[in-house]
Amino acid sequence: MKMIELENITKRFADGQRSLTVLNHLSLRVEEGEFIAITGESGVGKTTLLNILGTLLPADEGQYLMRGEKVEVNDKKPTERICHLRNKEIGFVYQDHRLLPQFTVLQNILLPTLATQTASTEEERKRALDLLEFMGILSLKDNPVAQLSGGEQTRVGICRALINRPSILLADEPTGQLDAANAQTIAELFQRVNTQFHTTIIMATHSAEMAKVAQKTYVLEDGDLRLEV
């Protein structure tokens, strides 16, 4: 069974009288545990594709299946299933990290666990500490996130995305604001996550170097994906 299947996905944006088609009958199949990279020029629609995969945006046409089940997203209030998917099945790593400045590193990581309960369990807390150790930043657990470097913030973002053991990890330009050395480190981390946790990873990047760590690379152009050999 495919982990993710996108079939004939089309996404348009209205621009007054004009309509801009960003994704044009795009199809994608991702196996469970696969690590793929999606590359393309800036503004080509990589984030849009990731937002659709992350159930943050509805597609105008086509269908989205996850483990063979249809995923229906609308503009209005998210359904229970969508909330469940976002919380338990999908982890999202943002380019700008989106860490909350009023909380510590540990609190940021444990944030997804509070979506369905008022307090994190001991097991979740232990898992968060394990993830921090895995990322090599356990000592920063009680630090305010504003005190972290870009690379450290990215690692925290990854920990947060993994805290609920999601099946899918979506990363949108995770190394876009990092220098080459840090970017390489992060790339290796993603590889380790994929290897150790068998998490399906879809990473959007415009860096060819970054794309090398993935098992497959797709190029998004003219609204469609092309597998790069």
Next chain:
Amino acid sequence: MMKSLIVQSRKHYRRFYRLVALAVILMTAVLTGSLLLGDSVRGTLVQRVSERLGKTETIITSGTGFMSETLTQQPLLKHAKGYLLMDGFVSVDEKLLPVYVWGTDDDALSPGEVMVNDPLYTKLSTLNSQFSIFNSQFSTLVLHLPTHNLVPSGSLFVSKSYATQMRVQVVGVKPVEDGGNLLLKNEQTLPLNIFVNRKYLAEKMELEGKINMILSDEMIDEEELATCWAPEYSGLHITDTTLTYDGVFIPQDIVAKSQISTFSSAKPNLKSQTIYLSYFVNDLIHQSDTIPYSFVTAVNEWQGEPLDGQDIILSDYASERLHVHEGDSIHMSYFITKQLKNLDTSEQTMRVKQIVPLSAFQDDSLLMADFPGLTRVEKCTDWDSDLPIDMNRVHQEDEDFWHAYRQTPKAIVSYEAVKSDWSNAFGNATAMRFTPQTSTFSSAEPNLKSQISYRIFSTLGLPRKLTPSDANVQLYHPRAQGLKGAKGGVDFASLFLSLGFFIILSAILLMKNPLVELFTLRRSEIQLYQQLGFKDKDIRKGLFREAFSVIFLASPLGVIAGLAYSSLTLWLLGNVWSGATHTEGFALHIQPLTLLTGWIVALLISAITLWFVVRNILNPQPSYRIFSTLGLPRNFSHHPPADHHPDSPQFHFLPQHGAVHCLWTFMGMRLGTFSPYEGRASIRSIHRWHDESHPTYMDFHPCIHEATPTGLLDTFPGCLHGFCRGIEPS
């Protein structure tokens, strides 16, 4: 953990929550303060009722007349006290202070000693810095009293001038709890009371044995009073054959009820009833002869014969002076009072029916009413009345008559002819006589007085005796009236809530704006929660809890501020604005329920406002709606994605787009559609993509840099100018 996250968020965004707290404090203060004001004003007025009435539950007054002090010895009035109450003046340092003079049997005051109440003491001390009850040299006052006597001062023949002066010494201040602020009028201003030994006062006023006020600590009704009251207590003197009144003029109701119109059908023992009405006339004139300033009495019958029409029966003295005979006409002129107390002169032409010896008039004492000021003097020139008496017209022969005969009338006239002119508000007769059929009563006959009472009312169909109200004795219960007035006046709570409405509204806006700004600032955080799978309702709940905790913690401070606000306002009401309220010394009355109500209402309003803000924060961004309408990219945000390029099709702005954006951002901020933060951020976003090839942006440069709410107001013309420039063809 959630609780600690809420606390941390609150601390992190304290800059906004300080404003929210301030708004909540302001709103709670105004709400609670207004309610407290209502309670306090009402409470002060109720307290004033208690202060001015003391324990008094029933007041019995005699109107303009007086009652006998012996009435208070009745068992029903054993808890009552009699007073002699009158208006007076106190002269201090060449100033006259109006005061209430209470002649009282309390306080063991010796003749010449007085006590004052606190407001009067304060006033005296203010007017005379040396005034002190501890120094007898500086505690002496001169008390001016009106010529109150048994005859009402408003009647025609009584002088209204303040004729009595008493030099008194202030020996103490009567406290409030002892009735110092006693006042029977329903007023809020504190009275200026002076308490004098009643017997001493009565003696000075020539009102010995008289009171005009009874205050009882018990509730007494009119029926109970009627059981212990008798006409004598009100100065009505009813003998077997006569009815007279201390106040000279007998009230019209008593005269009417005493008249038996068809006495022959009531098996009376009465042969006749005579009504007397004495008057002081200006002139009796016949041709060139005049007798000035004479007493004339009107009667309805004389020696068993009715006197009607224009008949006049002259004394021989008058006929000689006027050189008249029976059948002649004489003119009689006299003063009357018309409306508004204007003095006028009226005349009547009378026909001499009979000439009788003066002694015949002297034999009937009821013909001679006793007008103080006119009748108790030695000489005509000593007459003391408000009438404009020209003493130059009084000659020796008039003085000789006065010396010999005093107020013996020189003539009697028909009652019917003059009753409308000579009657007044206080009465229409000065005496009544009931002549029995036989000169003596049989032992089987009941007392004539009882007969009169019985027959008066049985003939008229009224099965009751003469009652206190017939003699103008009034009874009322002042506490109920006072409390009704105190509680039923202007509702100051509603008044100040209305006045404070715009403050409350401003506070709501003051609370709403920083909340909107805060949650807009945290929009990406809110989106993050959504993206992490938090349900919308949980997000709202968390934000609500976070903000409401600030509101909840700030509101008690608002209650305390409300106490301060109401205290200050009460001080202003009683001092600076006392001219409008006519009340001094408002006291703060705190009712726990009021505080609780104000607090809860403020919390409710705050919670509702917060709920609306939180509810709307998860709605689609209004900027999207506006921009899509204008044809701008739908997902325009002030946080553009990293892969965005200014020249990309999505975000390439034409000059007119930028101009319109500026204009709409400005309008949106003014209309409250976006927060100032969002507006400023969006304009800064344009500035980041500023393209020098688009000169229109240069026009907006000042607009962009001055993008504060007030700055935008100033730069609106610039924006408009830019907008106009923007639509010109490039």
